Amino acid sequence: MHSRHIVVAACVLGWMGASARALGAQEVSALQVRDAWVRWLPGNLPAGGYITLVNTGDQPTSLIAASCPDYAQVSLHRSRTVAGTSQMIAVHKVTVAPHSSLVFAAQGYHLMLAHPNRILKPGDRVAVTLSFAEGAALTVPFELRPPDAGADMH
Numbered sequence: 001m002h003s004r005h006i007v008v009a010a011c012v013l014g015w016m017g018a019s020a021r022a023l024g025a026q027e028v029s030a031l032q033v034r035d036a037w038v039r040w041l042p043g044n045l046p047a048g049g050y051i052t053l054v055n056t057g058d059q060p061t062s063l064i065a066a067s068c069p070d071y072a073q074v075s076l077h078r079s080r081t082v083a084g085t086s087q088m089i090a091v092h093k094v095t096v097a098p099h100s101s102l103v104f105a106a107q108g109y110h111l112m113l114a115h116p117n118r119i120l121k122p123g124d125r126v127a128v129t130l131s132f133a134e135g136a137a138l139t140v141p142f143e144l145r146p147p148d149a150g151a152d153m154h
């Protein structure tokens with residue numbers, strides 16, 4: 001039923017020559033963001049942001065950028081262990097296959113939130129806008145949790 005809905009939207013678009021924005025909105029409806037939180041660190045240290053992306057659609061979807069008014073810099077990172085040393089590398093996109101979900105923490109992905117623009121503390125919420133390759137964007141509240149919050153804590 002869901003995929004039929006997408007086809008209908010695409011037909012209307014072709015018909016009316018409407019903007020891609022409507023298509024983006026349709027694709028966002030196939031995408032859910034869950035368990036959005038930030039591991040807050042003291043002393044203005046960069047903080048890691050974690051989400052679970054759920055793609056219920058028939059097409060892959062890719063997160064390509066994130067921004068937040070409360071941090072001057074937000075990047076997509078992936079942690080990995082190389083020769084026994086944990087490293088972070090910048091990634092340009094995080095792709096979620098159709099009908100699957102991606103748990104950021106479990107895959108080593110995180111948003112790196114650096115240079116806070118205001119004093120933040122655990123319990124606060126920040127609004128992060130996630131941008132996808134299809135031209136869609138989604139703004140999601142992230143809850144700030146203390147430094148000892150586990151990655152398995154949803």
Ligand SMILES: [Cu+2]
Binds near residue numbers: 077078112
């Ligand atoms: Cu990082």
